[in-house]
Amino acid sequence: MITTEDMMEDLIIDRKHPRRIPQQLLLDGDIERLLELAGMLHGHYCPGLALGVKAVEAAFRRLGIADNTGMEEIMAVIEGNSCVADGIQFASGCTLGNNALVYKDLGRTAATFYRRGGDRAVRVSVLRFDASAGNEEERKEGDALFEKAVKRREKLSDAESARMKELWIKRSFETAAMPVEALFTITDVPVPELPFAPLVDSQACSVCGESVMESRAVFRNGKAVCLACAGEEYRMVIGKGIATAKAMRQ
Ligand SMILES: [Zn+2]
Numbered sequence: 001m002i003t004t005e006d007m008m009e010d011l012i013i014d015r016k017h018p019r020r021i022p023q024q025l026l027l028d029g030d031i032e033r034l035l036e037l038a039g040m041l042h043g044h045y046c047p048g049l050a051l052g053v054k055a056v057e058a059a060f061r062r063l064g065i066a067d068n069t070g071m072e073e074i075m076a077v078i079e080g081n082s083c084v085a086d087g088i089q090f091a092s093g094c095t096l097g098n099n100a101l102v103y104k105d106l107g108r109t110a111a112t113f114y115r116r117g118g119d120r121a122v123r124v125s126v127l128r129f130d131a132s133a134g135n136e137e138e139r140k141e142g143d144a145l146f147e148k149a150v151k152r153r154e155k156l157s158d159a160e161s162a163r164m165k166e167l168w169i170k171r172s173f174e175t176a177a178m179p180v181e182a183l184f185t186i187t188d189v190p191v192p193e194l195p196f197a198p199l200v201d202s203q204a205c206s207v208c209g210e211s212v213m214e215s216r217a218v219f220r221n222g223k224a225v226c227l228a229c230a231g232e233e234y235r236m237v238i239g240k241g242i243a244t245a246k247a248m249r250q
């Protein structure tokens with residue numbers, strides 16, 4: 001049996017530089033291994049995840065970026081919330097949580113990268129979503145299984161699931177091995193002017209007692225009430241993009 005210790009044995013994490021491994025892999029051009037690690041975040045290997053990792057390879061190389069401390073100095077502006085977004089987050093270190101990932105709800109498979117204070121930004125746009133190597137027959141087989149499982153939400157047999165996984169892994173790593181020029185249109189674009197994430201004070205909601213950012217609270221009789229307790233509209237990112245929801249009064 002493989003223990004956690006065995007699995008972690010050769011993994012050297014530098015606490016002063018936790019992104020050292022992905023960054024070194026990018027510098028070394030070891031995209032295969034970078035994709036392997038990205039699977040930790042994403043949960044499966046798919047061409048989208050591979051394209052996200054490759055988009056970062058293309059942009060960081062062009063911009064000469066080798067480090068990212070996750071303090072909003074390197075920014076990624078993505079234009080869709082597909083599997084590609086996870087490849088981008090893992091490989092670039094720009095994430096939803098560190099506010100270096102900006103999500104434009106455009107439904108396009110493209111992303112713009114830049115260093116704050118720099119004079120260059122690079123936009124990487126996927127030429128074709130299925131732009132991967134591999135033979136045509138396997139691609140059709142994989143697409144048919146994907147269609148059945150994901151588009152039609154039909155149950156796959158164990159054999160079909162295993163086959164789909166196998167094909168998806170193959171296609172992902174084939175994509176990782178392709179030259180970025182074959183996958184994307186890569187262009188210099190104006191540097192986006194996006195503000196740093198504001199530091200906002202929080203208050204306790206006077207109804208539920210939970211901490212809520214002041215920028216998201218409404219004030220009733222001078223007391224902070226979170227949008228959920230206030231039954232107000234709020235926005236959320238769901239599979240189809242940014243949606244508006246109305247809170248149920250609690
Ligand atoms: Zn995926």
Ligand SMILES: [Zn+2]
Nearest residue numbers: 205208226229
């Ligand atoms: Zn509340």
